[in-house]
Amino acid sequence: MAPAVMTEVSPKHANQAGRVLLALIVGVLLGFSGVLISSRTALLTGWMGSLQRAMHISVAQPTVVSHIQQLQRVETVSFTMDKVVTGGHESEVLPDFLAGDKLLMIVHGDVVAGVDFSRLQPGDVTVLGSQVTLHLPDAEIFSTRLDSANTKVYSRQTGLLVPADPNLETEVRQQAENNLRESALSGNILATAQQNARSTLTSLLQGLGFKDVQFH
Known part of the structure; x- marks a missing residue:
């Protein structure tokens, strides 16, 4: 059986990999927040439009x-x-x-x-x-x-x-x-x-x- 080969990862490469992973996580979170904000904005805009329509004054x-x-x-x-x-x-x-x-x-x-x-x-x-x-x-x-x-x-x-x-x-x-x-x-x-x-x-x-x- 061939002996296992151990590859040593330098501290420099480990730091770079950590940074890439952190950037991916932040990107996902920002994208999710943007979708959430857009959804809330659309919901608020629709609610304000309904409120304005409800406040229309009709005098006979x-x-x-x-x-x-x-x-x-x-x-x-x-x-x-x-x-x-x-x-x-x-x-x-x-x-x-x-x-x-x-x-x-x-x-x-x-x-x-x-x-x-x-x-x-x-x-x-x-x-x-x-x-x-x-x-x-x-x-x-x-x-x-x-x-x-x-x-x-x-x-x-x-x-x-x-x-x-x-x-x-x-x-x-x-x-x-x-x-x-x-x-x-x-x-x-x-x-x-x-x-x-x-x-x-x-x-x-x-x-x-x-x-x-x-x-x-």
């Missing part, structure tokens, strides 16, 4: 109408003005210094306008996916108010032969309110109120999930 037309109607009368613009108003009575025969009664008043007041959303009808709202189209009620003047603290009688002239009319100041105040209203209308208060109402509704409806808000 009756709900939109109800939300808008609940706003009721919304004041969307206020005009503040100062005016000088005169009023009085005069005689057809006698001059003013004998029979006239005149008053000059400096008035400060506000004219408030807006839209009464309670007048909105179901037929005024059309919902198509993420788009909503509305036909709003016309803007209107809600109130004309005189600021009593800043409204004053500047002068009063009463004739020598007549008493001062106790109702004259009230009449001039009413005339002043009418003048303020006419000035506000001339300043396009209704157009401004309508535009502001549209801006208000656009913000509201976008908050409900609509991307496209149209008015006609």
Whole structure:
């Protein structure tokens, strides 16, 4: 029987073999980790997509109408003005210094306008996916108010032969309110109120999930 041949492995070759084996093990582990990470990423992406689809906001037309109607009368613009108003009575025969009664008043007041959303009808709202189209009620003047603290009688002239009319100041105040209203209308208060109402509704409806808000 031939004697067994013993081959001696040098320390240098042993170290090289160990390094190769370690590199193979690390490569396998990294490849497995990459597959695991890719699988988890795909799973997370799919889950997020499902979540986004589940969070899609769908608002029906009756709900939109109800939300808008609940706003009721919304004041969307206020005009503040100062005016000088005169009023009085005069005689057809006698001059003013004998029979006239005149008053000059400096008035400060506000004219408030807006839209009464309670007048909105179901037929005024059309919902198509993420788009909503509305036909709003016309803007209107809600109130004309005189600021009593800043409204004053500047002068009063009463004739020598007549008493001062106790109702004259009230009449001039009413005339002043009418003048303020006419000035506000001339300043396009209704157009401004309508535009502001549209801006208000656009913000509201976008908050409900609509991307496209149209008015006609």
